[in-house]
Amino acid sequence: SSSSSSEESNIISRFQQYLQIKTNHPTPNYTQSSQFLISLSKSLSLESQTIELVPGKPIIILKWAGTSPELPSIMLYSHTDVVPAEHDKWVHHPFKAHVDDEGRIYARGSQDMKCVSMQYLEAVRILKSWDFQPKRTVYLVFAPDEEIGGHDGAEKFSLSKDFQDLNVGIVLDEGLASPDEHYRAFYAERSPWWLVIKAVGAPGHGSKLYDNSAMENLLKSIESIRRFRASQFDLIKAGLKAEGDVVSINMAFLKAGTPSPTGFVMNLQPSEAEAGFDIRVPPTADAESLERRIAEEWAPSCRNMSFRLGQFKQKLSVLDASGKPVITKTDSSNPWWALLENAVQESGGKLGKPEIFPASTDARYFRRVGLPAIGFSPMANTPILLHDHNEYLHKDEYLKGIKVYESIIKAYASFDERVKDGTSKDEL
Ligand code: MET
Numbered sequence: 001s002s003s004s005s006s007e008e009s010n011i012i013s014r015f016q017q018y019l020q021i022k023t024n025h026p027t028p029n030y031t032q033s034s035q036f037l038i039s040l041s042k043s044l045s046l047e048s049q050t051i052e053l054v055p056g057k058p059i060i061i062l063k064w065a066g067t068s069p070e071l072p073s074i075m076l077y078s079h080t081d082v083v084p085a086e087h088d089k090w091v092h093h094p095f096k097a098h099v100d101d102e103g104r105i106y107a108r109g110s111q112d113m114k115c116v117s118m119q120y121l122e123a124v125r126i127l128k129s130w131d132f133q134p135k136r137t138v139y140l141v142f143a144p145d146e147e148i149g150g151h152d153g154a155e156k157f158s159l160s161k162d163f164q165d166l167n168v169g170i171v172l173d174e175g176l177a178s179p180d181e182h183y184r185a186f187y188a189e190r191s192p193w194w195l196v197i198k199a200v201g202a203p204g205h206g207s208k209l210y211d212n213s214a215m216e217n218l219l220k221s222i223e224s225i226r227r228f229r230a231s232q233f234d235l236i237k238a239g240l241k242a243e244g245d246v247v248s249i250n251m252a253f254l255k256a257g258t259p260s261p262t263g264f265v266m267n268l269q270p271s272e273a274e275a276g277f278d279i280r281v282p283p284t285a286d287a288e289s290l291e292r293r294i295a296e297e298w299a300p301s302c303r304n305m306s307f308r309l310g311q312f313k314q315k316l317s318v319l320d321a322s323g324k325p326v327i328t329k330t331d332s333s334n335p336w337w338a339l340l341e342n343a344v345q346e347s348g349g350k351l352g353k354p355e356i357f358p359a360s361t362d363a364r365y366f367r368r369v370g371l372p373a374i375g376f377s378p379m380a381n382t383p384i385l386l387h388d389h390n391e392y393l394h395k396d397e398y399l400k401g402i403k404v405y406e407s408i409i410k411a412y413a414s415f416d417e418r419v420k421d422g423t424s425k426d427e428l
């Protein structure tokens, strides 16, 4: 009908407006995103609260009060920041949110993860229009800085009194697009280790062959790292392991050479050389043996090398107090998993097998404090384009995702383990 198609265009236009806010690093405009989110919350009559655990880094908490507020609440979580985009390499400007003739919405954040933030809000809008009453309180939380490690966002929040006060029982956070028809859901994730290795060595004439130059020392490590990378990649190529089950390592930068006005001095072998790597470590991996490998093979002091694990804390952030990796159960001990599966199915969607998220999300901070957290972004039949050029989401997939969240929020907010077959335990 024409009224539903005009509602559809309102929904898409709200998504576009959010995508057009430049919350990209290194200077995310959190003032504007906060204003936008709060204005939407007013239109939905949700209570809103803004907290700044770090000045200039707002966390927005929207509350839809439940009729049984004593029950642990549902937290629909998302991050507000996005990674930068190289404007000139995109077919459509990354902050215009252009919808092409096919219905694809192009924008940085269209998959990661402004879609999810807006889908939560749209689902709440629809449930409210049906007069649905949540039993559990539903919180929508929008936090900054995920893309730079989450330290001033989710990490501080997860440890705050403000968070404790929400009495959260289950966290939903981001997942990944799926190229096939099955949505994907994640119960754990790899841990990011950001490694910088540095070599030093005697400088010398560019024509001279000698041992122990900084470049030679660094290259030996790079060769060893590449062999390790290939061994891990081979496991995936052979179909023996999933992406989330191997250690990935990719070079992020190379820094060496003696600058000159025209580039670099060519006939001087530099005395220092550095390389940086993004490593992702699955919860099942032997972290100690990887650390040994770094110290002994990739940055051995006998080869004049040293290393820094820049985000060393990250390594610990996925371990619980007893040193075990934190994962969310997918068996019957965690009712939220089955509820999600059923809810997705009821909305007409299909869900694949539980997976380990290959990159990292803020969910790890909530798992660390003992909460179940599920990574889920309802995008089926969609190429995985997060952090890539020409990130897009088709408007029909976006709209379908709203239906999926309607179903999930309804199921989650109604869930009460005290009630079986309509009879509460108190009455038994
Ligand atoms: C390393 S913190 C997480 C940032 C981003 N989500 C990533 O996986 O790279």
Ligand SMILES: [Zn+2]
Residues within 6 Å of the ligand: 083, 112, 147, 386, 387
């Ligand atoms: Zn991201």
Ligand SMILES: [Zn+2]
Residues within 6 Å of the ligand: 079, 112, 113, 146, 174
């Ligand atoms: Zn993300």
